[in-house]
Amino acid sequence: MAKILVKETLAPNTHYFRIDAPLVARHAKAGQFVILRVDELGERVPFTIADIDPVEGSITLVIQEVGETTRQMGAMKSGDDIRDLLGPLGMPSEIENFGTVVLLGGGFGIAAIHVLAKALHEAGNRVVSIIGSRNKDLLIMEKEMRAVSDEVIVMSDDGSIGRQGLVTEPLKEMLDAGTVDRVCAVGPIPMMRAVGEVTRPYGVKTIVSLNPVMVDGTGMCGGCRVEVGGKTLFACVDGPEFDAHETNFKELIHRTRMFRPMEQRDPDSCRMLQQADVVSQKPAAGADHESRES
Amino acid sequence: MNVSERLKIQRHEVPALDAHHRAQCFEEVAVGFDEKTARAEADRCIQCKRPLCMEGCPVSIDIPGFIRKISEGDFPGAIERIRTTNSLPSICGRVCPQENQCERVCVVGKKGEPVAIGALERFVADFERRYSLPVEGVKVKPSGRKVAVVGSGPAGLTAAGHLAQLGHAVTVFEAFHEAGGVLIYGIPEFRLPKAIVQEEVTKLRTMGVEFALNTLVGRTITIDELLADNYSAVFLAPGAGTPMFMNIPGENLNGVCSANEFLTRVNLMKAFDFPRQQTPVYLGQRIAVVGGGNTAMDAARTARRMGPDKVYIVYRRSENEMPARREEVHHAQEEGVEFLTLTAPTQYIGTEDGWVTAMECQRMELSEPDASGRRRPVPVVGSEFTLEVDTVIVAIGAKTNDLLLHTTPGLEAERKGYLTLDKATGMTSRPGVFAGGDIAGGEATVIAAMGDGRRAAISIDEYVKEK
């Protein structure tokens, strides 16, 4: 059991959870994730760790309601218990002083880059965070991002906050100016793929956090296989972060849709479709999934 | 009864549920002996002076001893005999490959059929389950020592039980949300009812063993931290849980998964009850299971029960070389699983949007025996053919997970990541850290894992007393 210490709603359907998990908090590093199961009927679903407080013994998750598990999480309150929580899982992000690092977060991928920004900032990097959402109401964690970045650029689809346009636009300008040493992007797959395509011609190392279907999260099932650099790797133990330029995004997109046909086999069950959405959007995906299809 | 009378009795076969009925449900297939049959089968044992069966048993159960008790009708006496060396008889009686162990060398089997030792073991274990009183807390004097066990498969559970009996305070750390290892997530309900495994875990809890679930050692906590936190010794039993793939084209198509994934979704996450249980499992209408071991049979038989049109076993050698237990092969065939032996997939073919639609296969023929003593399959030139499938379950074996190796300084491994152990004690290269079960690279059976767990418990007891 893991107790929810604090739950707040950050934006419509997007919630912040501070969870009591002393052992996870003591060992977690930026880039890692947890797998949780809400109750005894629940699915095992991964979520990126958005913040770590080893002193309080807590971790933060930011969860957007996209399917059954996340909707159940959305209905939980401070003081409630999550049945099972396992972590930290996966390889920590590579943290060094790279120089200038541009971080891109889409939707609630912003939560995932928050902890990364913090670690990179502490390691002495100049951190530029480009965060985007569909509109002003859906933008989360702007203040928190400012606290851990040297510069924050806000983008929105409709211009209701920050600049109007895609997160890749300011990135391209910076690449042209030749001031970028490393790029990390977390968000919907099309957004991460687009970031990789933008940086490729410049040869700037670009890291993305992949979100395939997972079951155990410990290397036992192979459900999380991804093709990177022509090799099959397990995202839960070899990742979840990989080089965007080496990642087979087409395959990843197919694989995240794996459970959608279940809905076609049983048209009466809309829960199956929701299920497929949970599966396809973990551990971090954005409200702006559709708008970011490039 | 004299020996020649005993030898005249025909072997009693274990009754099984009707194949048609069972192919549609998850009820246990093998029904087990009743008292009368058990006693009649026990009469077949000639009580050898030098019981070869015991040499064939990895934990040297006093087989003639317990069988004699059965024939005398003293079932509690029989279970007591077994329990001196085997703490999980209701599990072993169901999943041990007796035909390669005790029954293979049984003297009665030299001329006719061997004594049905496995079925008799299961009979007494079930008798105990039905009638025994709840297990009481261990009455031994606490040693004041803490021992950590990593992994709750048969090796970990066995070690925990013995260590608790020796008075040590045991905590079992398990990554999953439920204890039991392969017994829970791998071996299906119809072969090993989960209630049996849960009862064993409950017994251990009653004995004072603590279970720290949702704890991945190496990530949630490290071995170094455990040793610093007053654990006098650690037993590593993480299994060899990483599934292998063939690395052939198309293996990442949708509809292709490992047997571990398929079985975990169905057994542990109960996906057969989707959507009430929230974990889905994908299964089409034409299923190919690649492999010939127990895992392959379990996957094929589980798939069969979920109602597809066709379930194939695709195996590159012939039926004789299959590592699966004979009984499982026969049960699978009876349930309507079709066997394509001497056949190996060479690639998978899929749709534009990434779904598998067919597998390209090659016929094989057997040549000289290889290192494993089995005849090596070689491709037959020009024998390629295509098999239409919409689901492929890959069950070609497992390899070690190197997490503990990477997160534990001083731990050493041999080829393929199996931990280097002192043969006599089971201690790893790291003092105070012992290991056993599949991670030690032995037989990869439940009973071998249990034997390791028992041996390690004895060594750990000596080690912590000396410290």
Ligand SMILES: Cc1cc2nc3c(=O)[nH]c(=O)nc-3n(C[C@H](O)[C@H](O)[C@H](O)COP(=O)(O)OP(=O)(O)OC[C@H]3O[C@@H](n4cnc5c(N)ncnc54)[C@H](O)[C@@H]3O)c2cc1C
């Ligand atoms: C489908 C299937 C069918 C089988 N059928 C048979 C059969 O009929 N007869 C037979 O004799 N054998 C059979 N086997 C083989 C047998 O199950 C194994 O040999 C046996 O379970 C090994 O036991 P173990 O204790 O070493 O590990 P496992 O049973 O693999 O258990 C290891 C446990 O450790 C946990 N773990 C791993 N790493 C960590 C970590 N770092 N921290 C915490 N926990 C961790 C895992 O989650 C797991 O629960 C079968 C195997 C499979 C997969």
Ligand code: SF4
């Ligand atoms: S070898 Fe066979 S006949 Fe001899 S003691 Fe063992 S079970 Fe009985």
Ligand code: FES
């Ligand atoms: S989630 Fe099972 S191996 Fe990665």
